[in-house]
Amino acid sequence: MKHSRPDGRTENPRGLRRSPAGPSDQATVRRANLSLVMRHVSEHGPCSRSAVAAATGLNKTTVTSLVGELQERGLIKETGPQHAGAVGRPSLALVLDGSRVGALGFEVNVDYIAAFATDLAGRVLLDRRVAFDAMGAGPDRSVDELIRTIERAVTDLGQRGIAPAGIAVAVPGLIDTAAGTVVVAPNLHWHDVPLVERLLRADIPPDVPVMVDNDANLSAMAEYASGVAxxxxxxxxxxxxxxxxxxxxxxxxxxxxxxxxxxxxxxxxxxxxxxxxxxxxxxxxxxxxxxxxxxxxxxxxxxxxxxxxxxxxxxxxxxxxxxxxxxxxxxxxxxxxxxxxxxxxxxxxxxxxxxxxxxxxxxxxxxxxxxxxxxxxxxxxxxxxxxxxxxxxxxxxxLGFGAASRGAAGVVVDRVLSHPTSIAASPSIAHSPPPVEEGALP
Structure with a gap:
């Protein structure tokens, strides 16, 4: 849900609990239901289609259609038969896939730049930290070094057939997340650095979203999702x-x-x-x-x-x-x-x-x-x-010194869970128009 700001802009409040926008047409309903199914599989998989239908309130025909589209987008896959103790033929279980989709998180700190990437199922694809004097280098040279680190990571994943679903960067300072600007990072000596604008000039696909946030916020999100607490x-x-x-x-x-x-x-x-x-x-x-x-x-x-x-x-x-x-x-x-x-x-x-x-x-x-x-x-x-x-x-x-970059990658994963249609269907699989929905979000 968007909130109005005093300056007339709108913003999306950052929170770990997110809800899809209210449905206004069939396409919106379908996008919301794709997210609903994908989040359920993410949180409760392996699970059957029947289990997804029972938990979400969607009917089985709708779930089958939604799962089919998510499979075409490479976001969900079937695994071995699931035995629930009942008689009859066991059902195939669904789990997150996303093995060709990479979530990239980075961190710029006083004396290092970190890079971390996972696929949607949480498998670690890349984890590195390089020493770099970001404080002494100043914002221009630091951003240039960050761009080189991002381009190298994107290239490394691309050589493995993995496309970036998004890039998020953690910075120790006050961040205007809506504008993508580092307002002030005292320990880096940065002031009013339009970081997202600079990063969009990097050699990355133009449709890849780029975000920036405070390092402690992203670390807290990583801890909340998968840390010691x-x-x-x-x-x-x-x-x-x-x-x-x-x-x-x-x-x-x-x-x-x-x-x-x-x-x-x-x-x-x-x-x-x-x-x-x-x-x-x-x-x-x-x-x-x-x-x-x-x-x-x-x-x-x-x-x-x-x-x-x-x-x-x-x-x-x-x-x-x-x-x-x-x-x-x-x-x-x-x-x-x-x-x-x-x-x-x-x-x-x-x-x-x-x-x-x-x-x-x-x-x-x-x-x-x-x-x-x-x-x-x-x-x-x-x-x-x-x-x-x-x-x-x-x-x-x-999580060590990598908490912020892990949290940044987690933000990208969460964005895909909220917007599965941001990931294109595989060109090797024919994709027919979706049928009319028979169920909607509760």
Whole structure:
């Protein structure tokens, strides 16, 4: 459903629960019912046509027609017979296919660019991260490098006969999703970058949709869909990168805010006498718990601060810090203690504001969760509202530094589930006009 904006534009609110537009003609009804069938198979497959009909309220003839079209589009396939314990001939089960359709997700962060792709059934097609000094390179060179990464990924999939169904990009900053613009990304030093407009000039098929969103939001969506707290209707995801962002799932939907800027938790001021943040303000939470803060305390010789980043792969830097800890370096132990305490203090603010059931720690927070969570829990218990704090726990993400790019690919998959007709039927299969619908969305 679209909402009017004060400036006269319309927008689609971002949320994890989406409903097709209300049917106005037979073509619209059919598109909505194709989505209904495909989502049911996605969530409950393998399942029979009869099971789909019973669950959706569509009659069996309509389901058979819809399944036939989805098969022609390469989105659903039949698998082995399904035995339900009843007498008679077993029915063939339906599962998602989409093996020739690729969902591409990318992430631009301070010191790397990540690429991730799956088919519609969730099979991983591509997963890579390359070191790149996006902060030092500036927006123009960074976008050029992102374009090269996208073009390489599209080429790699194309060589395997897989066509991109869409491209989504995660960026750590405030994003105008409707315009496709990065309004501000403090840690990248980006301001008003028309990212989608730039990406549309890349060497990709012109009909491939391109989207951009905040990295923490996309990570939260990935966690909600398939992470350690999958299905938890109220959760907060923390990125745990050089910058710290938050994605908030409230009541099963992504909390975007009036302009889509909700979740910038890293720039909540927690120490008025603290250090200057990359955003220009003093004492932001990420100056206490971001990766730059940890490295500055644990390995001060690197001079790794909020205004000048030395490019190192996060995994390599963390491995070095853990090695120093195993060797008994007291600076590392003190750094863990400081970050853990500030992590808990900030978490208490989040619990008081959003009342989540779980705070999912991503990025380096997850890597060091055994050291950080006990300290953070103690601070949360001390500072959080009693009942809410006792019912909220921490969990370490299993998605690592790839959560945002996974979430971006997931957005593309969700778009195909909502709009199956965006995928063309295979030219090798004759496609007859669809019959008149005998059922509609409830």
């Amino acid at each position: 999958a299905g938890t209707s109220d959760l907060v995801y923390l990125t745990g990168e050089v910058g710290v962002g938050g994605g908030v799932i409230a009541g099963g939907s992504l909390l975007g805010g009036a302009d889509g800027f909700a979740g910038e938790v890293g720039h909540v001021s927690v120490d008025p006498d603290g250090e200057r943040c990359g955003c220009g303000r003093i004492g932001c939470w990420e100056t206490k718990v971001g990766l730059a803060a940890l490295v500055r305390m644990a390995t001060p010789e690197y001079s790794y601060d909020a205004t000048h980043q030395i490019v190192h792969d996060p995994e390599e830097r963390l491995a070095e810090i853990e090695q120093r800890r195993s060797e008994g370096d007291p600076r590392v132990e003190a750094a863990f203690a400081e970050v853990g305490r500030w992590l808990g203090r900030g978490a208490a603010i989040l619990v008081n504001l959003f009342n989540p059931r779980v705070i999912v720690l991503g990025g380096y927070f997850a890597r060091l969760s055994d050291h950080l969570i006990p300290l953070a829990e103690a601070e949360l218990e001390r500072l959080g509202m009693d009942h809410a704090a006792r019912r909220c726990g921490f969990a370490a993400s299993g």
